[in-house]
Structure formats: C-alpha cells, structure tokens
Amino acid sequence: MPEGHTIHRLAEDHLDRFAGREVSVSSPQGRFAESAALLDGRILDGAEAHGKHLFLAFEGGDWIHIHLGLFGKYALGTPPVPPPTDTVRLRIANGDHYSDLRGPTTCALIADGEKKAIHERLGPDPLRPADDPDRAWARISRSRTTVAALLMDQKIVAGVGNVYRAEVLFRHGIDPYRLGKDLARREWDAIWADLVLLMREGVRNNRIDTVRDEHLPEAMGRPPRVDDHGGEVYVYRRANMPCHICGGEIRTAGLAARNLFWCPGCQGR
DNA sequence: AGCTCATGGCGAG
DNA sequence: TCGCCCTGAGCTG
Numbered sequence: 213m214p215e216g217h218t219i220h221r222l223a224e225d226h227l228d229r230f231a232g233r234e235v236s237v238s239s240p241q242g243r244f245a246e247s248a249a250l251l252d253g254r255i256l257d258g259a260e261a262h263g264k265h266l267f268l269a270f271e272g273g274d275w276i277h278i279h280l281g282l283f284g285k286y287a288l289g290t291p292p293v294p295p296p297t298d299t300v301r302l303r304i305a306n307g308d309h310y311s312d313l314r315g316p317t318t319c320a321l322i323a324d325g326e327k328k329a330i331h332e333r334l335g336p337d338p339l340r341p342a343d344d345p346d347r348a349w350a351r352i353s354r355s356r357t358t359v360a361a362l363l364m365d366q367k368i369v370a371g372v373g374n375v376y377r378a379e380v381l382f383r384h385g386i387d388p389y390r391l392g393k394d395l396a397r398r399e400w401d402a403i404w405a406d407l408v409l410l411m412r413e414g415v416r417n418n419r420i421d422t423v424r425d426e427h428l429p430e431a432m433g434r435p436p437r438v439d440d441h442g443g444e445v446y447v448y449r450r451a452n453m454p455c456h457i458c459g460g461e462i463r464t465a466g467l468a469a470r471n472l473f474w475c476p477g478c479q480g481r
Numbered sequence: 482a483g484c485t486c487a488t489g490g491c492g493a494g
Numbered sequence: 495t496c497g498c499c500c501t502g503a504g505c506t507g
Contacts, residue, residue: 214489215488218488264488279489280488280500281500282489282499283489283500283501284489284501285501299501301500314501314502315500315501315502316500317499318490318500366490373488374488374489375488376488449487468495469490469496
C-alpha cells in the first residue's frame with residue numbers, strides 16, 4: 213500500500229474524520245499502550261504527511277509519528293467497531309469513525325523537536341506544494357548513483373516508492389541505470405512535474421494509475437490488468453509481459469534489494 | 482502448516 | 495550487501 217500518496221490520503225482522511233474532537237486512543241496489541249494512555253481522550257487537532265511519514269497532532273503539542281514500512285496497513289471505518297485483534301498497534305476512534313493501524317515500522321509519541329528532525333532529513337515531497345525540486349536537483353546532478361536508486365532515496369525525494377519510481381522513468385523514456393549526473397535539467401523538471409500530477413491523482417483515487425488514456429490496455433485491444441496494488445501501470449510487476457507501447461518484453465532486475473522493472477525498448481540507454 | 486513475496490528502512494559488517 | 499523488523503495473502507503440501 214504505502215507510497216507517499218497513501219500517506220497523504222491517510223492524513224486527509226484523519227483530518228476529515230477526527231480533527232477538532234476528542235478521540236479515544238488505544239493499543240490493543242499493547243506495543244503503543246503507554247503512549248496511547250497519555251493521549252486517550254485528548255483532542256486530535258491536526259494530521260500531516262511528509263513523504264511516507266504520517267504525523268497526527270494532539271492538543272498540547274504531542275505528535276504520533278507513523279511509518280507504515282513495507283507491511284503496515286490502515287483500516288478506516290464506521291461503527292460497529294470490529295473487536296480489537298492482537299495485531300492492532302493503534303486504534304483511534306470517536307463516535308462516528310475508527311482507524312486501525314497494523315504492522316507499522318514506526319508508531320511513536322514524539323515532540324516538536326523530533327518531528328522537525330524528521331522533516332530535515334527528508335527531501336522535497338511532490339505532494340507538499342511548498343517543496344522545492346531544486347533541492348533534489350542539486351544532489352541528483354552531481355551524483356554518480358543511478359537515477360533509479362536516487363528516486364528511491366528519501367533524502368533526495370520524499371514519497372516516491374518502487375511503483376512510482378518504475379513508472380515515472382518509463383513515462384520519460386529514461387534508462388533506470390542512467391547516472392544522476394547524466395540527467396538533463398529539463399528531464400528532472402519534467403519528472404518532478406509528472407510526479408506532482410501522478411501522486412495527486414494517487415491521493416484522489418487512493419491507488420496508483422500511471423497509464424495515459426490512449427495507452428490503456430482496453431484501448432490497445434488487450435484485457436485490463438489488475439494487480440494487487442490496484443492500479444493501471446506500464447511496467448511495475450509486468451516482467452516478461454509485452455510493453456503496452458513497443459510490444460517488447462518488460463525486464464526486471466534487483467537493485468538495492470528491490471525489484472526494478474523497465475522496458476529496454478522504450479527506455480533507451 | 483510452512484514457504485515466498487510484497488508499494489520500506491535501519492544498522493551491522 | 496546482508497539480515498532484520500513489522501503483517502498478511504497466496505501459494506504449496
């Protein structure tokens with residue numbers, strides 16, 4: 213589930229459902245129980261995302277810092293609230309809504325200073341309107357690391373994960389193994405602008421869709437593809453399948469412990 | 482019942 | 495670069 217769009221959507225959803233009112237806070241699993249007791253009954257007064265990090269604000273200046281990691285999942289719903297199971301790390305509820313968090317890498321009570329430190333170690337986020345792509349460019353343009361690795365580095369760009377990485381490189385015809393220093397400024401500007409668009413769309417739909425209408429499989433006489441992540445994509449997890457554009461085989465390879473997907477035909481050397 | 486894999490990230494060596 | 499942490503689905507037997 214979790215690339216930046218998921219987290220920004222969760223921030224919006226928590227704002228809509230919980231902000232401005234007292235909430236009950238609990239940790240059925242127990243691992244967040246002490247902190248939950250401190251927050252229980254207080255007013256939740258904000259929610260914010262930076263990259264894949266979610267911050268829930270509580271009146272009085274405390275924050276819950278959440279990072280879903282690879283396995284973390286949220287279940288949001290309306291009463292009846294399901295019986296708490298032993299994997300629910302954090303449950304937030306008011307009379308109208310509940311929010312269950314399972315399997316996060318991080319769920320911690322933090323203060324402003326720690327929150328600030330997290331922001332400072334993250335790069336600009338395409339979903340934060342004030343963030344500046346020049347900060348990312350300054351590092352990319354002098355890096356001997358591959359563009360594919362740079363896009364996944366949260367210190368460079370915050371919020372891009374394995375799906376957006378593969379898809380945005382495909383959309384711009386860029387070989388994932390190209391080095392950062394060999395990227396042109398206008399290519400980076402186009403990538404950033406595209407990420408802003410794609411990820412905003414991802415927040416709106418709560419899923420990742422990257423295929424342009426005219427390239428949708430239906431439009432090309434092929435059956436639509438439905439992957440676990442639920443969106444329509446060009447290359448992600450399409451290894452050995454034909455490219456929607458050139459018909460060549462999509463290739464996959466390991467890169468920094470993750471699977472990379474790309475079309476050698478469309479993403480020229 | 483047990484294995485593998487997954488949209489992440491950290492610290493040790 | 496590897497092992498490790500968090501969970502659950504989809505296989506395999």
